[in-house]
Amino acid sequence: MNELEMARDVVAVVLLLLGAFLCLTAGLGLLRFPDVLTRMHAGTKPQVLGVLLVMVGAAIRLQGWSATWMLLLVAAFQLLTAPVSAHMISRVAYRRRHVRRDRMLVDELTTGGAVRDRVYQGDEPADAPPEQPGTALEESRRRDGAR
Known part of the structure; x- marks a missing residue:
């Protein structure tokens, strides 16, 4: 070697x-x-x-x-x-x-609480995710039960 x-x-x-x-x-x-x-x-x-x-x-x-x-x-x-x-x-x-x-120090997707993400701009308010994680299933059951 x-x-x-x-x-x-x-x-x-x-x-x-x-x-x-x-x-x-x-x-x-x-x-x-x-x-x-x-x-x-x-x-x-x-x-x-x-x-x-x-x-x-x-x-x-x-x-x-x-x-x-x-x-x-x-x-x-x-x-x-x-x-x-x-x-x-x-x-x-x-x-x-x-x-x-x-x-988070900087959140570029929100400004003053308004969501700037393009995916949400045309969505219905009911389609947005819940404020608390893990409550989407409960909300969908309530919505489906109300119909």
């Missing part, structure tokens, strides 16, 4: 360990944080960077073009899907009022 191979192995190990550490912190953040938005932040930001570091470390260690192209494909799918899915889940959580708004 010459010095170049040893340096390449050291860099690969450092990247793999750093990526594994970031993935571990993402998992711990999912367990520790109190609400949906902070959990989504913990589940996407360090996890994506951790997976990318693992992919780069594996590509450096494997040294084959076929493995490198496969790792690049996995990294590209990770970069495309994780932020989009986190955004969609957080939007649904906000619309269903599962977000702790008292902990």
Whole structure:
């Protein structure tokens, strides 16, 4: 083993360990944080960077073009899907009022209590989610029973 191979192995190990550490912190953040938005932040930001570091470390260690192209494909799918899915889940959580708004510093979807979300602009007032999470089922039963 010459010095170049040893340096390449050291860099690969450092990247793999750093990526594994970031993935571990993402998992711990999912367990520790109190609400949906902070959990989504913990589940996407360090996890994506951790997976990318693992992919780069594996590509450096494997040294084959076929493995490198496969790792690049996995990294590209990770970069495309994780932020989009986190955004969609957080939007649904906000619309269903599962977000702790008292902990939000800035709420760009509301201004003075008026909902600015385009989805609600043409909806009926009865279609909006309830103020308290978990009461949608009770309200729908009351509405259906009243008809």
